[in-house]
Amino acid sequence: xxxxxxxxxxxxxxxxxxxxxxxxxxxxxxxxxxxxxxxxxxxxxxxxxxxxxxxxxxxxxxxxxxxxxxxxxxxxxxxxxxxxxxxxxxxxxxxxxxxxxxxxxxxxxxxxxxxxxxxxxxxxxxxxxxxxxxxxxxxxxxxxxxxxxxxxxxxxxxxxxxxxxxxxxxxxxxxxxxxxxxxxxxxxxxxxxxxxxxxxxxxxxxxxxxxxxxxxxxxxxxxxxxxxxxxxxxxxxxxxxxxxxxxxxxxxxxxxxxxxxxxxxxxxxxxxxxxxxxxxxxxxxxxxxxxxxxxxxxxxxxxxxxxxxxxxxxxxxxxxxxxxxxxxxxxxxxxxxxxxxxxxxxxxxxxxxxxxxxxxxxxxxxxxxxxxxxxxxxxxxxxxxxxxxxxxxxxxxxxxxxxxxxxxxxxxxxxxxxxxxxxxxxxxxxxxxxxxxxxxxxxxxxxxxxxxxxxxxxxxxxxxxxxxxxxx
DNA sequence: TTTTGAGTTGTTCGA
DNA sequence: GTCGAACAACTCAAA
Numbered sequence: 001x002x003x004x005x006x007x008x009x010x011x012x013x014x015x016x017x018x019x020x021x022x023x024x025x026x027x028x029x030x031x032x033x034x035x036x037x038x039x040x041x042x043x044x045x046x047x048x049x050x051x052x053x054x055x056x057x058x059x060x061x062x063x064x065x066x067x068x069x070x071x072x073x074x075x076x077x078x079x080x081x082x083x084x085x086x087x088x089x090x091x092x093x094x095x096x097x098x099x100x101x102x103x104x105x106x107x108x109x110x111x112x113x114x115x116x117x118x119x120x121x122x123x124x125x126x127x128x129x130x131x132x133x134x135x136x137x138x139x140x141x142x143x144x145x146x147x148x149x150x151x152x153x154x155x156x157x158x159x160x161x162x163x164x165x166x167x168x169x170x171x172x173x174x175x176x177x178x179x180x181x182x183x184x185x186x187x188x189x190x191x192x193x194x195x196x197x198x199x200x201x202x203x204x205x206x207x208x209x210x211x212x213x214x215x216x217x218x219x220x221x222x223x224x225x226x227x228x229x230x231x232x233x234x235x236x237x238x239x240x241x242x243x244x245x246x247x248x249x250x251x252x253x254x255x256x257x258x259x260x261x262x263x264x265x266x267x268x269x270x271x272x273x274x275x276x277x278x279x280x281x282x283x284x285x286x287x288x289x290x291x292x293x294x295x296x297x298x299x300x301x302x303x304x305x306x307x308x309x310x311x312x313x314x315x316x317x318x319x320x321x322x323x324x325x326x327x328x329x330x331x332x333x334x335x336x337x338x339x340x341x342x343x344x345x346x347x348x349x350x351x352x353x354x355x356x357x358x359x360x361x362x363x364x365x366x367x368x369x370x371x372x373x374x375x376x377x378x379x380x381x382x383x384x385x386x387x388x389x390x391x392x393x394x395x396x397x398x399x400x401x402x403x404x405x406x407x408x409x410x411x412x413x414x415x416x417x418x419x420x421x422x423x424x425x426x427x428x429x430x431x432x433x434x435x436x437x438x439x440x441x442x443x444x445x446x447x448x449x450x451x452x453x454x455x456x457x458x459x460x461x462x463x464x465x466x467x468x469x470x471x472x
Numbered sequence: 473t474t475t476t477g478a479g480t481t482g483t484t485c486g487a
Numbered sequence: 488g489t490c491g492a493a494c495a496a497c498t499c500a501a502a
Contacts, residue, residue: 137499137500137501138500138501138502139499139500139501143499143500144498144499144500145478145479145498145499145500146479146480147478147479147480147500148478148479148499148500148501228481271480275480295497295498338481339481342480342481346482381480381481382481387498387499388479388480388498388499390480390481390482391479391482391494391495391496392494392495392496393482393483393484393493393494393495394481394482394483394494395482395483396481396482396483397482397483397484400482400483401482460483464494467495468495471495471496471497
């Protein structure tokens with residue numbers, strides 16, 4: 001009797017531990033053939049691409065330790081899987097599920113194709129704490145408000161148990177296959193920029209686990225109050241690791257739950273992981289979230305069209321320090337602190353009155369953690385058009401936000417060095433300096449740092465009027 | 473079916 | 488400086 005070979009198709013689950021598909025598959029076959037496909041039909045941003053390349057490299061290295069490797073392909077997923085099962089005597093093809101419209105359609109199609117070919121095909125949850133269809137409110141539909149969603153989800157999770165370590169060793173396929181494989185390298189434009197981003201991160205499963213461990217040990221006990229401070233590193237920075245599945249959300253949930261940290265900080269952090277699930281709950285039940293406002297009245301919102309101010313926003317040249325610092329952090333690291341994401345989002349959609357899609361696209365391209373669900377839900381939330389969105393009058397004042405969450409100006413100075421010259425008092429609003437002040441500190445407003453491209457108070461009023469115009 | 477209370481992350485104004 | 492009210496009306500979730 002010939003040995004059974006099963007394919008595990010890696011997608012956003014680039015890890016060997018806590019990987020349900022891998023674990024189940026290894027129990028049903030004699031060896032696992034681990035594959036990755038660069039699917040040309042799936043949209044991916046630039047920053048994500050460079051993280052992905054590195055992450056695949058790390059995964060391949062882990063497989064090398066087990067005397068196997070990652071079998072990489074490029075092209076149409078269905079076609080490639082078809083070629084693999086024709087070429088090798090494959091009995092199973094397993095993977096972990098995704099939740100956006102395009103992936104769901106593709107995966108369903110591939111699954112029925114496999115079943116027609118008499119291949120065992122099974123899919124699992126390796127990406128979310130709880131999958132959208134398992135959380136319903138009492139009237140049987142999906143939750144549109146976070147708090148009750150999380151309450152329900154949390155109750156479900158308390159009953160789940162996660163094993164400490166996978167009990168059985170997985171045997172990976174080691175031989176050559178007669179198919180055209182693709183190299184691990186991706187063609188990445190703007191290599192210099194991308195390398196700068198990469199220099200800030202340790203990528204891969206091992207690094208993700210270490211990061212979680214250190215976060216729980218050193219930072220979690222200050223998370224509740226610290227999480228809003230971009231000037232100090234208080235957050236876990238696990239977002240990209242979670243996005244690529246280098247660590248499972250269940251592992252994060254369970255390790256944080258089991259830590260001996262005060263309950264309040266723990267709850268705050270867990271609920272942030274809950275937001276990730278909530279975004280996917282919205283994306284799954286309302287796939288149009290990436291394009292259309294959840295509140296349909298926003299279809300007639302009077303967005304402006306102004307390519308110049310979009311450029312200034314992207315480049316971090318708006319003249320508002322906390323906004324510019326955030327955009328520079330994004331360009332430097334491929335990542336931005338969550339509090340600052342809200343501030344730059346509010347500035348774009350409310351002060352500049354530009355459509356949230358502008359921001360969503362830019363974030364999708366430049367964030368290493370760019371994630372369809374979280375990105376769309378986040379932008380809809382900040383622009384006011386989302387489910388459970390902020391009330392129309394909640395327009396962030398970037399000066400106040402700066403003073404509150406970056407009180408010494410350390411964050412803005414880090415990304416805008418010219419602000420080192422001026423005292424804390426002006427660091428979040430340099431335009432308030434008089435000519436004498438500027439002389440005193442040898443700071444030339446308009447030259448050392450741009451004047452604000454809009455008047456904050458005027459544009460606030462303009463945004464309020466715009467909201468009023470759609471609220472009949 | 474109807475009713476009731478609540479809803480992520482804010483700001484401004486005036487006492 | 489501090490504090491509470493006002494800022495719309497609407498939708499959601501649960502009793």
